[in-house]
Amino acid sequence: MFQAILFYAFSGLLLAAALGVIFSRNPVHAIMFLVAAFFQSAVLWLLAEAEFLAIILVLVYVGAVMVLFLFVVMMLDINIEEARGGLSKYAPLGLIIAALMIVELIQVIRFRSDGEVLQGFAVTPENYSNTEALGAVLYTEHVYAFEIASVILLLAIVAAITLTMRKRPGLKAQNISEQVAVDPKDRMRIIKMKSES
Amino acid sequence: MNINVLIPSIVTNQWNLLPLYLQNLVIITTQILAVTICVILTVAFTTYFERKVIGYMQGRIGPNRVGIKGLGQPFADVIKLLIKEVVIPSRSNRYLFIIAPLLSLIPALATWAVIPLTDGFVIADINAGLLYVLALTSVGVYGVLLAGWATNSKYAFLGAMRCAAQIVAYEIAMGFALVGVLMASGSLNLGDIIASQSGGFSQWFIVPLFPLFMVYFISGVAETNRAPFDVAEGESEIVAGFHVEYSGVAFAVFFLAEYANIILIAALTSIFFLAGWSSPFEGWSFLGEGSFLREPSFFWLAVKICFFIFVFFWIRATFPRYRYDQIMRLGWKIFIPVTIVWIAVEGVMVWMKVGPWSI
Numbered sequence: 001m002f003q004a005i006l007f008y009a010f011s012g013l014l015l016a017a018a019l020g021v022i023f024s025r026n027p028v029h030a031i032m033f034l035v036a037a038f039f040q041s042a043v044l045w046l047l048a049e050a051e052f053l054a055i056i057l058v059l060v061y062v063g064a065v066m067v068l069f070l071f072v073v074m075m076l077d078i079n080i081e082e083a084r085g086g087l088s089k090y091a092p093l094g095l096i097i098a099a100l101m102i103v104e105l106i107q108v109i110r111f112r113s114d115g116e117v118l119q120g121f122a123v124t125p126e127n128y129s130n131t132e133a134l135g136a137v138l139y140t141e142h143v144y145a146f147e148i149a150s151v152i153l154l155l156a157i158v159a160a161i162t163l164t165m166r167k168r169p170g171l172k173a174q175n176i177s178e179q180v181a182v183d184p185k186d187r188m189r190i191i192k193m194k195s196e197s
Numbered sequence: 198m199n200i201n202v203l204i205p206s207i208v209t210n211q212w213n214l215l216p217l218y219l220q221n222l223v224i225i226t227t228q229i230l231a232v233t234i235c236v237i238l239t240v241a242f243t244t245y246f247e248r249k250v251i252g253y254m255q256g257r258i259g260p261n262r263v264g265i266k267g268l269g270q271p272f273a274d275v276i277k278l279l280i281k282e283v284v285i286p287s288r289s290n291r292y293l294f295i296i297a298p299l300l301s302l303i304p305a306l307a308t309w310a311v312i313p314l315t316d317g318f319v320i321a322d323i324n325a326g327l328l329y330v331l332a333l334t335s336v337g338v339y340g341v342l343l344a345g346w347a348t349n350s351k352y353a354f355l356g357a358m359r360c361a362a363q364i365v366a367y368e369i370a371m372g373f374a375l376v377g378v379l380m381a382s383g384s385l386n387l388g389d390i391i392a393s394q395s396g397g398f399s400q401w402f403i404v405p406l407f408p409l410f411m412v413y414f415i416s417g418v419a420e421t422n423r424a425p426f427d428v429a430e431g432e433s434e435i436v437a438g439f440h441v442e443y444s445g446v447a448f449a450v451f452f453l454a455e456y457a458n459i460i461l462i463a464a465l466t467s468i469f470f471l472a473g474w475s476s477p478f479e480g481w482s483f484l485g486e487g488s489f490l491r492e493p494s495f496f497w498l499a500v501k502i503c504f505f506i507f508v509f510f511w512i513r514a515t516f517p518r519y520r521y522d523q524i525m526r527l528g529w530k531i532f533i534p535v536t537i538v539w540i541a542v543e544g545v546m547v548w549m550k551v552g553p554w555s556i
Contacts, residue, residue, distance in 0.1 A: 002218075026290075028290075028293070028343075028346060029293075032293070032339075032343075035339070051323060051324065051325050052325055052328070055325050055328040055329055055332045056328065056332075058332040058333075058336065059328065059331055059332040059335060062332075062335070062336055063331075063332060063335025063336055063338075063368070064335065064365065064368075067335075067338055067339070067342065067361060067364075067365060068365070070339075070342055070361075071342070071358070071361055071362075074342070074346045074354070074357075074358075075358075129324045130324070130325075131324055131325050131328075131385055132324075154537075157369075157533070161529050161530060161533065164529070164530075165530070176523070176526075
């Protein structure tokens, strides 16, 4: 009962935030609504005792992806009136995509539930840890897929950093290790001079 | 001593009549309030501590006018900030301008929910505590970003841009450093991480994971925008960075968030690498049986937190500010390779069964 109240409250907030993303005139406001929507869906996952997924959602989407979004949107000086003119032009396409997704979701839910109507979230056993359950599956059944994906991602990080390490001829940049290793003996000459009367 | 003796029976009877969820609600709310108020009071005295430490390092005395030895100074500052006018720039974005300080304060305080303060006391003992800490510290950047943008000032905007790029860069190194802690302890729960370091300071993770400890703490300094990484404020270049137009209470909230973050990073470093509330002298027999110094208690956590807060101020008083490209170079090209190499070394050590961990 109490769970149901929480579920509907947070679902309502999620829907309101999602509508805010679409209808707010200011792109920065839209992004903040999207952040709120991510938080609400994380709460819904917490209600289903999937705490790992919930926290990862906040960590990856709110903490990294949306920060970069915000970064880019703030840099662009978007003309709001001009951007709004496209709404009627793109509305039919958007409605078709939304209808397709709704049909797909209904199909998936009917296929998964096998016709019977589910009441609330599946009951988890005592001492159930979502993180451990995920780890047990990831590192046994799907270990190859998981390791290959992580190596590819690591490679992407290393490659991106390596790209910034190129040396262009004629570029004036300081070499920090060279600067730190400077010895006064190499640069200075101390000369004894007779004092001039 | 039984605490029930002190409470009149009519109160306990009324308490037992309450439904269970109401009892829980009251207990949890009291715990949250207690921890929050303690953090805020610590922030107040941390500002005093900072001014004193930097004062003595520069051959000055520091605040000594309000109260005994200047101990009333933080409260005088708070009252001054509270009665000042909050100025909202006319071309700014009002809502975001007001929300921004709150967005930076809330994550800084909410993270304290999973911090184990003593051997039995933690508000929320969740399984994925370490991930929760990472997630909430990464949310704190919104406050700074929105403040810089909503102010509608070039200085503030530059500060926000610098801050966002810096926090995103150092978060990766921080996360990688915590992967090392995770491998060594075999748990995401902060209480279990402390428990796996029990047995005196030779068992602490600072010994096998020293490079990761350095990376974590320096990244922590960078994440909280403290000197020498305080380019988001950069007084000499962009006035005061993202909070240039903030005044009164709104500025005080930013200030509170910054110092709450400092205390948080100090607490997290002591939990991940110095075993939190454990005593360093566990198993030292010559201290005497049942000695206070050998018992794990809140005292040890407080000592470690105070030490790291002191290191924050020590660093601030010692180093000049980094140039921005050097900050980026340190984060991406030095810290990330160091952590990746050390994680690989640790993996080999776990595989060869060398070291303190026994997985």
